[in-house]
Structures are given as C-alpha cells and as structure tokens.
Amino acid sequence: xxxxxxxxxxxxxxxxxxxxxxxxxxxxxxxxxxxxxxxxxxxxxxxxxxxxxxxxxxxxxxxxxxxxxxxxxxxxxxxxxxxxxxxxxxxxxxxxxxxxxxxxxxxxxxxxxxxxxxxxxxxxxxxxxxxxxxxxxxxxxxxxxxxxxxxxxxxxxxxxxxxxxxxxxxxxxxxxxxxxxxxxxxxxxxxxxxxxxxxxxxxxxxxxxxxxxxx
Amino acid sequence: xxxxxxxxxxxxxxxxxxxxxxxxxxxxxxxxxxxxxxxxxxxxxxxxxxxxxxxxxxxxxxxxxxxxxxxxxxxxxxxxxxxxxxxxxxxxxxxxxxxxxxxxxxxxxxxxxxxxxxxxxxxxxxxxxxxxxxxxxxxxxxxxxxxxxxxxxxxxxxxxxxxxxxxxxxxxxxxxxxxxxxxxxxxxxxxxxxxxxxxxxxxxxx
Amino acid sequence: xxxxxxxxxxxxxxxxxxxxxxxxxxxxxxxxxxxxxxxxxxxxxxxxxxxxxxxxxxxxxxxxxxxxxxxxxxxxxxxxxxxxxxxxxxxxxxxxxxxxxxxxxxxxxxxxxxxxxxxxxxxxxxxxxxxxxxxxxxxxxxxxxxxxxxxxxxxxxxxxxxxxxxxxxxxxxxxxxxxxxxxxxxxxxxxxxxxxxxxxxxxxxxxxxxxxxxxxxxxxxxxxxxxxxxxxxxxxxxxxxxxxxxxx
Numbered sequence: 245x246x247x248x249x250x251x252x253x254x255x256x257x258x259x260x261x262x263x264x265x266x267x268x269x270x271x272x273x274x275x276x277x278x279x280x281x282x283x284x285x286x287x288x289x290x291x292x293x294x295x296x297x298x299x300x301x302x303x304x305x306x307x308x309x310x311x312x313x314x315x316x317x318x319x320x321x322x323x324x325x326x327x328x329x330x331x332x333x334x335x336x337x338x339x340x341x342x343x344x345x346x347x348x349x350x351x352x353x354x355x356x357x358x359x360x361x362x363x364x365x366x367x368x369x370x371x372x373x374x375x376x377x378x379x380x381x382x383x384x385x386x387x388x389x390x391x392x393x394x395x396x397x398x399x400x401x402x403x404x405x406x407x408x409x410x411x412x413x414x415x416x417x418x419x420x421x422x423x424x425x426x427x428x429x430x431x432x433x434x435x436x437x438x439x440x441x442x443x444x445x446x447x448x449x450x451x452x453x454x455x456x457x458x459x
Numbered sequence: 460x461x462x463x464x465x466x467x468x469x470x471x472x473x474x475x476x477x478x479x480x481x482x483x484x485x486x487x488x489x490x491x492x493x494x495x496x497x498x499x500x501x502x503x504x505x506x507x508x509x510x511x512x513x514x515x516x517x518x519x520x521x522x523x524x525x526x527x528x529x530x531x532x533x534x535x536x537x538x539x540x541x542x543x544x545x546x547x548x549x550x551x552x553x554x555x556x557x558x559x560x561x562x563x564x565x566x567x568x569x570x571x572x573x574x575x576x577x578x579x580x581x582x583x584x585x586x587x588x589x590x591x592x593x594x595x596x597x598x599x600x601x602x603x604x605x606x607x608x609x610x611x612x613x614x615x616x617x618x619x620x621x622x623x624x625x626x627x628x629x630x631x632x633x634x635x636x637x638x639x640x641x642x643x644x645x646x647x648x649x650x651x652x653x654x655x656x657x658x659x660x661x662x663x664x665x
Numbered sequence: 666x667x668x669x670x671x672x673x674x675x676x677x678x679x680x681x682x683x684x685x686x687x688x689x690x691x692x693x694x695x696x697x698x699x700x701x702x703x704x705x706x707x708x709x710x711x712x713x714x715x716x717x718x719x720x721x722x723x724x725x726x727x728x729x730x731x732x733x734x735x736x737x738x739x740x741x742x743x744x745x746x747x748x749x750x751x752x753x754x755x756x757x758x759x760x761x762x763x764x765x766x767x768x769x770x771x772x773x774x775x776x777x778x779x780x781x782x783x784x785x786x787x788x789x790x791x792x793x794x795x796x797x798x799x800x801x802x803x804x805x806x807x808x809x810x811x812x813x814x815x816x817x818x819x820x821x822x823x824x825x826x827x828x829x830x831x832x833x834x835x836x837x838x839x840x841x842x843x844x845x846x847x848x849x850x851x852x853x854x855x856x857x858x859x860x861x862x863x864x865x866x867x868x869x870x871x872x873x874x875x876x877x878x879x880x881x882x883x884x885x886x887x888x889x890x891x892x893x894x895x896x897x898x899x900x901x902x903x904x905x906x907x908x909x910x911x912x913x
Contacts, residue, residue, distance in 0.1 A: 247793075247796060247798055247820075249793050249794070249796060249798075249821065250821070251821055251823065253823065274823075274825050276823075276836065280836045280837065281840070282817070282823070282825050282827075282836075283817075283825040283826070283827035283830075284827070285827070286825040286826075286827075303821075303823075304823050304824070304825075305790055305793070305821055305822035305823045305824065308824065309790060309822070348794070387608070389604035389605050389608065389637070390604055390605065390607055390608025390609075390611070391608055392605070392608070392637055393605045393606075393608055393609045393633040393634045393636070393637045394608050394609050394612045394613070394633065396633050396636065396637065397609065397613075397629055397632075397633035423612050424608075424612060427608060427611035427612040428608065428611075430611055431607045431608065431611050
C-alpha cells in the first residue's frame, strides 16, 4: 500500500473576458473520493488584487498552497516596486511558480480573470505545470468538458453567421455563466452546492453567491 | 482499456426529442487514433421509414452490428407482417448486445423514431445493452461529455422541427469542435410524421 | 557462530546485521533497499463527527480499544483524530510544544483554534509534500471570538471548514444525519438537542461500522472552555437478531 500524494476534489470554474469587465465564476463544492462530499462551501476562487481574481480547481490542498504563495509574491512585489502587480505580470509569475514544481506539480487547473493595463478584460488559463495563454473565455475543472463547448457557442457566437458581432454585455455574460453552471451541476456529480461569481471592472471586484443543485 | 477501444476510431452521435418529431445527428469522421482516414463516415442508419439508429464506437463493430440489425429487422417484418416499433427495436438491439456480454461490441447505440401513433421516442444504451429512455436528449461517442454540456444548456422541450434542427446542430457542432476524435462535418436527420429532412453541416475541417 | 549457511564463504555484509534486525543506512551499499518512509497506518481509529451548535462546537468519536482520541489543546480547542494512532501521538507532542512556547513568550496572546488549525494544516501539507505523511484525518474544533470553529485536515493536506464535519465511514453515514439537523439551524440548536443528535449518530455508526465499538467520548467547547465527557455508550436494540439465523 503506497502513498499517492494527490486526489481530485472536483469542482468547476469558468471565466469570460469582456470589453471593460471580466467575469469569473466557480462552484464551491469540495468532493472527496468515491462520491463523498466534504463540504458545500469551500471557496476555490480568490481575489488577488483589485483587478484580478484567481481560481484553482483540482486538488484542493495544492490550490490553497498555490494561492498562498501567489499572495505572498504580490505582497513582496508591492513592497519592492511600490505598486500593485498588473494582471499580465501576475500571469507570468504564476506560470513561473507552477513550473518551479515541474517534477512534483501543483495538481490544479488555474484560471486568472482580470483587467489588463488598458482596462480591457482578459482571461489567462494555465495547465498544472505553467503553460499559459490569454483567451476570451475558459472553463476548468471536472465540468470543463461540459462547459467549454457551450462557451464557444455563446461567447464567441460561433456558427451563427447572421448575428452581428457586438461586444458581449455584462448581463448577457452573467446569464451565460449561470446557465453553464446549472447545466454542469445537473450532469457533473462533482459540481454543485453554491456558485460564486466575481465581477471585475473599473470599480474593483464584486462577488455574488447563488445556489446550485445540492444533490 | 475499454475507453481506448471505443475512442480508437472516434465519432460522436446525438439525438433529441421535439414536439411530435425527433432529430438524430452524427459527425462524419473516421480515423485511427489521431490520423483521419475518411471524412464521409456518418454513423446513422435507417432502420425503418420512421426509425433511425446511430452508433458511435469501434467502426468495425458499427458496421457489423448495423448489418446484423438490418437482418433482424427484415426477418421481423417477414414474420410479423408489419414494421417494427421503436421500443421493440431498442430491446432487440439491447439483447443482441447482451448476447456478447463477455466479449462485447464496442458501440454506444442511440435510437430515434416515431411509433405507430407518431409519438416520438429516443433512447440510448451502453455497450452491453442497458437501455436508458429519456424525453430530452441522448448522447454517445468520443465527445459525449462535451455533448452533455451543450445539450443540457441549449435544449428546451417541445421544439418544432426547424427549431429542433437548429438546436441539435448547434449542440453537435460546438461539442465536436472541442474533441479531437470527432468532426469533419456532420449529418442531421429530422423525423416528422410526414417526412424526413436530411441536412449536412460544415464543422471545423480538422 | 554463524547460524546462516547462506552467509558461509560470503564477504561480510556491513549494512545488515546477521539477524537482519535493522539496516544500517549510514553505509552506502548498492544492495541495500531504498529508504522508505511512506507507510500504511497500523493502529487506526475509526470515524469522528463534529458539528457546531448554538454558541459551541461538539465533537465525538467511535473508539478503538479504550484509547482516547480527543485531545484538548489550550483552553478552547480540541483535536480529534481518526487514522494512525502513533501519528496522532506525534501531533499531540508537537502541538504541546508550540503551545508551551506561546505561553513562555508571555505577551498576552495564546494560539486560538484557527491558529492551531492553520499550523496543523501546514504541517500536514508539508509532510505530504515530502511523501512522508501523517496518516490521519484531524478535526480541530473550538471556540474563538464568540463563535464555534470547526476545521478538517487530512493526510493530503486537504482542508475545509463547515458546520458539520465527519471523517472515515462517518462521512457516508453520519453526514446526512448531521447536515439535516444542523445546516441552517446552527444558531438555534440547543445543547440538549445536540447531545441527542450525537447519541443518535453514534448509535447508527455502531450498528453499521464493523470497526467500531459501543464506546464514545464527547467533547464540548464553549466560552467557558473545554469539557470532555467520560466514556459513554449509545443504547442499542439488537432484538432483530432473534429473527436471523446464526445469531447468538
């Protein structure tokens, strides 16, 4: 009987970047092995700065350890440079932190949602060892396969040639996020309980909590 | 091991239930692992005028099973002197699969059809014949998780045939574009009491 | 005298003693086994349950061989353990050491429940990252800043706080009962109802967990401090047995 240092605590998160806002939504259920539910409200998404929110989905202990390290780095940066880290800088830093454990990885799918230096919404998504890319929308976690195609269809408005490509307004993005999660909570056993939605815009970060199916 | 076998050739299928109509769709890719060998391999077969059966999984089993089912349907018609009903066909396929319980056909069949009163019916089953009848949608194949996500979000009950076509097309295309083993175009059949409308869709050609 | 014919005529093996009682790991010998330190739990305890009620927290556990698995840390915290018992003893000693250090600094602060919990979580995560875990699932319960606090941490470093926590097989059997009774009513559940709930849950666990015995302890933490009850038994009804074949 040997010790396997990882487990999957389940859950899903998504982020959508708009013209002057960014939206990051994650469920809050923490699951154990074999269909256990540890608890209904264990947040996976955390505010890092006034213009950036992070979500780490996968192995919960690694997600928490990663966010602790990242928060410490933000503090050090602030003391050294007398300013808050910008979102692209944070993304690069997180990639470096993840790669530093290349041979014993942080087992989390990470997404970063925030505003870049010009105030435009941006989403960065990372794999567990630090490869990252800026995107318009991304889903991570156990429900990612269920949510991502839906986001492609509704956010990118793919395959709907008659529709005019106007920028996605915040209330539409919010409804897409809620619908994506109600669908994921139906079909994915590890997603459910509560949904936390962070909205990052010029004024700062606002968070709201909604109910999801508790089964 | 079994999950590798049923994604070896790729392919995904989907069926949805609407108001007095059903729609069934599949992608057209045929490949060997990551290499695509064919782009005209739809996985839907016409069982009777009013019932279609789609199968995703190992291509050789799809072909063998479709011929076996064609034989059984024809024999049924000769003996019973009437067309087979969707529920009956479903359980006939299920018991054919269960005959191979310990060395199965690696397929996920879906059945969509209208019964003799034109009441719509859809169901799917696993590789050894466990039938699940639903009244919204059924999915199968390599992109089944992606299909579940898009269908769950986009489906609503009691859609008219044209709206059902739009919904099933959007669901299938969005889902297979996120799956490497499915794609290269899609075929959709919409079955109504009067006629069957068949359309081909363009997806990402990769 | 060399009792083992296998060793006659062979060069002396310095990394082993003749009777293979221990391996001398200081000698760098190519044929010695790699140092292993991941292990399986040897002496284990089964489930722990804990929940918050009005003004307090409650923990209790099904025990194994008359051994105490509830341990008070400081005045307002209790540590409950399921899993390997020797690792639990190690953790007890470690926590005692840091609590003593805190008392010695004598600066008016002592470690409260959330602080002990955070320290323990970091220790557990660090040990798992060294692939040498403390093979336990701990529940830390206490009273801090006017309200109950409950936290869980396990051998992987997975942590969560909730108003009801269970470990082991209790997660399957006790959680639904606790959640139904407690969630939403944390502020109105009285002590009498809480005691009743504990007894009911312990009875269910005793009926259905084959590794439990009908002895449990209850810890109550309130603003007044920690109270650990003596050994208790849940009243059980085995009369169904007379209808079963083979039951004595």
